Amino acid sequence: KAYYCFCTKEELEARRYEASKLGIPPGYDGKCRSLTKEERAIEERAILEKKRKPSIRFSVPDCKIAFSDLIRGELEFDSKTISDFIIIRSDGVPTYNFACVIDDSLMEITDVIRGEDHISNTPKQILLYQALGFKIPQFAHLPLIFGPDKTPLSKRHGAMDVLSYRERGFLPEAMINYISLLGFSTEDSKQIMSKDELISLFSFARVQRGGAIFDLDKLLWMNAEYIKVEKKETLLTLAKDILGEKPKEWQEAIIELYRERIKTISDLKKEASFFLQEEIEVDKEAEETILKKPGVIDNLKASLDTLKNIEPFTKEKTEEALRELAKSLNVKTKDIFHPIRVAVTGKTVSPPLFDVLSLLGKELVLKRLNFAIFGRKA
RNA sequence: GUCCCCAUCGACUAGCGGUUAGGUCACGGGCCUUUCAAGCCCGUAGCACGGGUUCAAAUCCCGUUGGGGACACCA
Numbered sequence: 421k422a423y424y425c426f427c428t429k430e431e432l433e434a435r436r437y438e439a440s441k442l443g444i445p446p447g448y449d450g451k452c453r454s455l456t457k458e459e460r461a462i463e464e465r466a467i468l469e470k471k472r473k474p475s476i477r478f479s480v481p482d483c484k485i486a487f488s489d490l491i492r493g494e495l496e497f498d499s500k501t502i503s504d505f506i507i508i509r510s511d512g513v514p515t516y517n518f519a520c521v522i523d524d525s526l527m528e529i530t531d532v533i534r535g536e537d538h539i540s541n542t543p544k545q546i547l548l549y550q551a552l553g554f555k556i557p558q559f560a561h562l563p564l565i566f567g568p569d570k571t572p573l574s575k576r577h578g579a580m581d582v583l584s585y586r587e588r589g590f591l592p593e594a595m596i597n598y599i600s601l602l603g604f605s606t607e608d609s610k611q612i613m614s615k616d617e618l619i620s621l622f623s624f625a626r627v628q629r630g631g632a633i634f635d636l637d638k639l640l641w642m643n644a645e646y647i648k649v650e651k652k653e654t655l656l657t658l659a660k661d662i663l664g665e666k667p668k669e670w671q672e673a674i675i676e677l678y679r680e681r682i683k684t685i686s687d688l689k690k691e692a693s694f695f696l697q698e699e700i701e702v703d704k705e706a707e708e709t710i711l712k713k714p715g716v717i718d719n720l721k722a723s724l725d726t727l728k729n730i731e732p733f734t735k736e737k738t739e740e741a742l743r744e745l746a747k748s749l750n751v752k753t754k755d756i757f758h759p760i761r762v763a764v765t766g767k768t769v770s771p772p773l774f775d776v777l778s779l780l781g782k783e784l785v786l787k788r789l790n791f792a793i794f795g796r797k798a
Numbered sequence: 799g800u801c802c803c804c805a806u807c808g809a810c811u812a813g814c815g816g817u818u819a820g821g822u823c824a825c826g827g828g829c830c831u832u833u834c835a836a837g838c839c840c841g842u843a844g845c846a847c848g849g850g851u852u853c854a855a856a857u858c859c860c861g862u863u864g865g866g867g868a869c870a871c872c873a
Contacts, residue, residue, distance in 0.1 A: 502801090539867080
């Protein structure tokens with residue numbers, strides 16, 4: 421059922437190259453399958469002289485190989501399309517297909533569930549199971565996952581190993597949920613499902629047969645959904661490198677402020693940067709469109725004076741005082757609020773202003789206000 | 799080149815002979831609102847093509863096209 425092959429890697433490559441020129445499939449040509457006694461003797465002598473080491477090939481019989489795939493149904497292959505493949509390399513190490521069959525049999529594997537790219541390995545492995553007298557397991561071939569250009573996911577797409585998704589701030593539950601939905605769905609197309617739910621709902625009959633394109637946008641959305649409902653403590657742990665050594669209560673407040681407006685934990689780093697660093701840089705455009713408008717400086721001065729006297733510096737107190745200020749100056753609240761936001765966060769967008777003020781603390785708020793009005797020296 | 803798998807909105811998909819072809823992401827519009835999100839409401843958008851079978855086809859069959867996979871002394 422198997423035989424020694426004396427061909428060298430170089431010879432095979434050369435012959436493969438010749439064959440490809442003639443449009444013949446690149447498989448093994450079967451040269452060593454039917455060597456005469458004399459030819460074999462010559463080759464064996466060469467081995468003894470250590471000029472060559474043989475490999476062992478499986479002698480593929482002429483037959484049809486059929487099996488039932490749990491996802492794709494009945495599949496049939498003609499062994500003519502399979503050339504005699506190597507089972508033991510010349511260095512004595514078994515190849516994947518051979519090792520795989522033996523290992524799985526020894527481990528009494530009943531169901532082989534793997535990627536679609538293995539589908540053409542299956543007939544080879546079945547032949548080996550039969551030759552070895554082993555029980556053939558059930559096979560299920562899952563569809564592949566592609567990048568946006570329909571080529572297999574790779575570094576080119578910014579695809580990373582699973583660990584780096586965690587580093588980027590994706591929750592494991594979201595990751596599992598999203599990947600599960602690539603090629604699988606429930607009858608009602610339910611989206612958010614826990615691992616247990618996924619397991620109980622799974623069936624091979626509902627697995628898609630075509631490959632799926634990995635969509636980062638949807639993963640991002642799903643991760644955001646998980647962040648919205650995740651326990652505070654978990655989020656705190658995940659964000660500890662970003663939030664640093666600040667008091668726990670303060671950190672929790674930050675988390676709550678951002679949990680509905682970030683898609684990954686690492687978003688916190690840039691979104692909340694003005695909370696995390698002493699010095700801020702005012703966005704150029706924000707400065708132009710908000711701070712440089714006429715009258716803004718006066719409003720800021722008035723705001724500064726108002727805020728100076730607020731004690732305690734709470735969300736409610738600051739809001740109340742600034743709304744009153746707007747009223748007494750007879751301006752729209754946003755003409756007061758927007759400039760303060762820019763002065764204090766450096767950006768035109770932020771979480772609700774009064775949450776920001778109270779969390780930033782009076783000292784920092786006044787300092788940044790001063791800076792916006794008078795410049796750094798003041 | 800040969801063999802194999804696959805085919806519904808831009809993406810993930812529901813559908814398994816009779817549906818106004820449904821949901822989710824994304825996108826567009828609106829509401830809410832101190833900005834941004836979130837939330838809520840509405841909308842744009844799809845059965846690759848050609849033949850059959852049938853009273854009736856997204857659904858079954860056959861081609862075509864398109865996409866993918868595999869053909870190693872890699873796993």
